[in-house]
Amino acid sequence: MQDKSFSPPRQSAFAARYEAQKIAFGPVVFQCVRYAWKRGMLQALADAGGAGLSVEQMAADGKWSEYALKVVLETCLSAGAVAIKEGRYVLDKVGFCILTDKITQINLDFNHDVNYKGLFDLERSLDEEKPHGLKALGEWPTLYQGLSQLPEPAKTSWFAFDHYYSDTSFPDILPDVFATAPRKVMDIGANTGKFSLATLAYNADVQMHLVDLPRQLAVAEQNLQAAGVRERAQLHPVDLLDDSIALPAGMDVIWMSQFLSCFSEAAIASILRRAAEALSERGQLIIMDTFWDRQQYDIAAYCLINTSPYFTAMASGNSKIYQAADYVRLAEAAGLRLLTTRDNIGYCHSLLRFTRAGDAGV
Incomplete structure (x- = not known):
């Protein structure tokens, strides 16, 4: 097998700096895009088709405030989940994947419902090689003793992932x-x-x-x-x-x-x-x-590599x-x-x- 690399061979310093900012704001982007998916914003744009919807149109039925729409959709714009076309938001390729790709949805639920709070203790978990983040879900020495007793929605999301x-x-x-x-x-x-x-x-x-x-x-x-x-x-x-x-x-x-x-x-x-x-x-x-x-494809290797911190902090x-x-x-x-x-x-x-x-x- 060849050595694995996830970055383009001639990536410029400016492009690398942009990628670094995506890492720095990764938790923010995750939560906003997830909100847009779970609360139906992405589906509303999908239903609107190529014509898209303005913020005012989306806020008209009172389901979301204009403030919430602007905050969330602007972050979705930065992530490629939506685009702006003639002043209206339309669904973009990343947003389409979130709405239709089963593994993306399972990974989102797993990281939010099982891992998100516990990963705050990743640093201590790595230093001591103990799952200190697990206390966000329950009091067990490892996750496996508490697997059948996990609270919802963590239990459903864990088994769906597994x-x-x-x-x-x-x-x-x-x-x-x-x-x-x-x-x-x-x-x-x-x-x-x-x-x-x-x-x-x-x-x-x-x-x-x-x-x-x-x-x-x-x-x-x-x-x-x-x-x-x-x-x-x-x-x-x-x-x-x-x-x-x-x-x-x-x-x-x-x-x-x-x-x-x-x-x-x-x-x-x-x-x-x-x-x-x-x-x-x-x-x-x-x-x-x-x-x-x-792995044949980088997408699978990426998902697997980034599952390891779950084992550290939670499992x-x-x-x-x-x-x-x-x-x-x-x-x-x-x-x-x-x-x-x-x-x-x-x-x-x-x-x-x-x-x-x-x-x-x-």
């Missing part, structure tokens, strides 16, 4: 999971059980083992029961940060999706070591995750979006070897397939 990135990938990877005809599959970091449900529906003979914190497994169990497949799944409530707890052995496939990024490198090393010990002979560990260095204090080479290095230290890598799955996922280093003929 599921959008993973759900777009599940239909594409089930043949990879069953490439070796596994009978026992372990889903580590099972969360609400979405992958396990998809796996059980895909193959009538597979036995699933779900590993996660007790509160997450309680939700997964409800979903398994509702789907009528509870008897084909075993639940293992485990705090994976406890290095002394072994994982159930004899697994043909161990699956981890968007899971290891929730942990520090030291914790990842421990989890991978225990996963290697839990594999059956010639069993395989399959990791699906979002690696910012393996755990010491995890991030990693590069693929980080996982490979830690897996090799845990006694695993990389078999294959597959990129461009779903929105931005890659699939790493490992086996134990000593297993021959795989």
